[in-house]
Amino acid sequence: MKQLLSLTVILAVFWLVNSGHYTPLLLGLGAISIGLILYLSRRMEHVDGEVEPSIVMSIHLPFYLFWLLVEIIKSNLDVVTRVWKGEAAISPTVFKVKASQKSDVCRVLYANSITMTPGTITLDIDGDTFEVHALSEEGKEGVLTGEMDKRVSKLER
Amino acid sequence: MGILVVTGLSIVFIRDLFAVVILFGIYSLVSASFFVNLDAVDVALTEAAVGAGISTVLMLGTLALTSRREKKSSHGSTLPLMVVVVTGGALIYATLDMPYFSDPSDPIHHHVAPRYIQQSGEEIGVPNIVTSVLGSYRGFDTLGETVVIFAAGLGVLSLLGRFGKRPEIALPSPSMSHHLILRVIAKALIPLILLYGLYIQFHGDYGPGGGFQAGVIFAAAIILYAIIFSTESAQKVISPFVIHLLMSAGVLLFAGVGVVTMLLGGNFLGYNVLAHDPVHGQHYGILLIELGVGITVTSVMLSIFFDFSDRKRIRSIEEQ
Amino acid sequence: MDIFLNVLSWICLLAGGFLGITGAVGLFRFPDFFTRLHAASVTDTLSTFLIIIGLMLQANSLMMIIKLLLVLLIIAYTSPTSAHSLAKSALHSGLKPFLKDKENQNS
Amino acid sequence: MFTIISISILVVMIIALIRAILGPTLYDRILAVNVVGTKTVLLLSVLSVTAGRGDMVDIALVYALINFISVIAVLRFFEYNKEQQADVEQQ
Structure with missing residues (x-):
């Protein structure tokens, strides 16, 4: 129920933001569209039997995203210097790291955060073990300190 | 333009069909930016949705049924080359007759275009001229196009589909549902894409968009679902029967609007009679026929996609 | 103020283009493919962010x-x-990541 | 100003295109197409800001979505075909 409500709110905001025309006709059509989509996504859930909150609701989320942005900028600069230095500056490695998150959504968030920071990419997920490919030793160290892991886990509470 | 030419040439020369399909994606992306540059926003949107998205998927579907390598053609290539050169030459010769680019005295600017541009605001009351031309002045043409799409859907259906007959031993079609990240991300994204499709559908009057593009985007969202959680789940969400029903319902809606306007005493597809105010009538009429187009396009796309993937499954069963 | 915004957006756009x-x-x-994936993620993340932020500073309406x-x-x-799914299916198809020689000796 | 940005985006697209044509693996090609797709989204945004028309950003938005879908579709197709090839080899 809670999930349905949040989906409705998100869809309504999406429609209003995109539309830019607030005549009764278009608002009505928007309401009909949202209804149709809620119906369809209900059916999809019935079929794949997967009901889970698709968004992380936590007051920590904005702080996390800001921290992630800073990380992205830092690692971008790192990769950029490596690109211009050429092949000599890279030493690709593959390693495994444990994720401490409980829910699937947070694990996905963690894995995607790893991928989003250039220099590290999540190759595969097996349970709570991620296989990560890093462009350099420094990138590997950065993931292994587990700071990102801790920060994502904090979102679950 | 340079990119277009290079891509086109490499499409011709690469023999790996899979790479060719991928390059086609680039080709349509680039040509769409070209259209935007020429201010043909609606065309660009169509190219974006159809060229880059659906046609890639459908070509891949075809590839899955045939083989990946291009066959070496057995007959010589001189004759086809001649034909192509002659046709190309003729076309270039024909363009010489055409007025210079953006010459204000060329006939296209004197025939119906000025009327479309100057009066569509008053007559139709729809800001997007392309939509009013497509939906109102050229309503017949659009109806024809919709029927063509419908016929294409039927054609593929009769070639590949087996009306109602399902394979008895259902080989599970492969899915990516073991793929955790994709599953979670797509789950959140699909409703948004669906809504976006509907937004394009209903805002065709104001911005670029309309039935064709909306239908394709809507279908793309459901195809994404089918890709990630097997085709069967998608067919459980929207059964093939409903799709076949909708396919005809869209065309009927379009034609029905025409018939209703005739019954109300107007011309076929003359929307002025739909409401007391002719401008409102036009508005509702365009909205309705665009809806018809959208429904048809969505269901035809889905039906083609499902047919391909069913066919594939049936063939794998037969092989075993 | 206007000039300030303009300069800021130019800086963003130029930096984005450079990235x-x-x-x-x-x-x-x-x-190899996996290392190229890292390079591609540079264009996908910060470069895109900067260009779009630069454009947002230049935009003339709230809607835009x-x-x-x-x-x-x-x-x-x-x-x-998409980067992850690319990497995953490349790995599963048997594409081996290119590793530095010393790494190969260690493992 | 916008010209410089457009040109730099075009340069990126051309380099990515060369990568797409060269290969060597299919995944490189898909990756290059993905990059071209993202750059097209940016190019469209630049064009629409230059023209000052908000509705043109819609196209960029559609691209961003379609680009994602087609990458996923291509990947699935390839995994699928691989399974089938494996089946044939077993027989």
Whole structure:
């Protein structure tokens, strides 16, 4: 129920933001569209039997995203210097790291955060073990300190 | 333009069909930016949705049924080359007759275009001229196009589909549902894409968009679902029967609007009679026929996609 | 104030363009698929962010700013996912990541 | 100003295109197409800001979505075909 409500709110905001025309006709059509989509996504859930909150609701989320942005900028600069230095500056490695998150959504968030920071990419997920490919030793160290892991886990509470 | 030419040439020369399909994606992306540059926003949107998205998927579907390598053609290539050169030459010769680019005295600017541009605001009351031309002045043409799409859907259906007959031993079609990240991300994204499709559908009057593009985007969202959680789940969400029903319902809606306007005493597809105010009538009429187009396009796309993937499954069963 | 915004957006746009070209160079120079993936993620993340933020500063209506923000969000949302699925299926298809020689000896 | 940005985006697209044509693996090609797709989204945004028309950003938005879908579709197709090839080899 809670999930349905949040989906409705998100869809309504999406429609209003995109539309830019607030005549009764278009608002009505928007309401009909949202209804149709809620119906369809209900059916999809019935079929794949997967009901889970698709968004992380936590007051920590904005702080996390800001921290992630800073990380992205830092690692971008790192990769950029490596690109211009050429092949000599890279030493690709593959390693495994444990994720401490409980829910699937947070694990996905963690894995995607790893991928989003250039220099590290999540190759595969097996349970709570991620296989990560890093462009350099420094990138590997950065993931292994587990700071990102801790920060994502904090979102679950 | 340079990119277009290079891509086109490499499409011709690469023999790996899979790479060719991928390059086609680039080709349509680039040509769409070209259209935007020429201010043909609606065309660009169509190219974006159809060229880059659906046609890639459908070509891949075809590839899955045939083989990946291009066959070496057995007959010589001189004759086809001649034909192509002659046709190309003729076309270039024909363009010489055409007025210079953006010459204000060329006939296209004197025939119906000025009327479309100057009066569509008053007559139709729809800001997007392309939509009013497509939906109102050229309503017949659009109806024809919709029927063509419908016929294409039927054609593929009769070639590949087996009306109602399902394979008895259902080989599970492969899915990516073991793929955790994709599953979670797509789950959140699909409703948004669906809504976006509907937004394009209903805002065709104001911005670029309309039935064709909306239908394709809507279908793309459901195809994404089918890709990630097997085709069967998608067919459980929207059964093939409903799709076949909708396919005809869209065309009927379009034609029905025409018939209703005739019954109300107007011309076929003359929307002025739909409401007391002719401008409102036009508005509702365009909205309705665009809806018809959208429904048809969505269901035809889905039906083609499902047919391909069913066919594939049936063939794998037969092989075993 | 106007000049300040303009200069800021130019800086963003130029930096974004530079990063994009860097990423492309990386795409060209790096030895194997997995390392190229890193270079591509440079163009997908910071370069895109900067260019779109620069454009948002130049935009003339609120509507456009919101829509550009949506574009930004969607790219940020989908690009790691497609990068990951690319890497995953490349790995499963048996493509071996290129590793430095010393790494091979260690493992 | 916008010209410089457009040109730099075009340069990126051309380099990515060369990568797409060269290969060597299919995944490189898909990756290059993905990059071209993202750059097209940016190019469209630049064009629409230059023209000052908000509705043109819609196209960029559609691209961003379609680009994602087609990458996923291509990947699935390839995994699928691989399974089938494996089946044939077993027989």
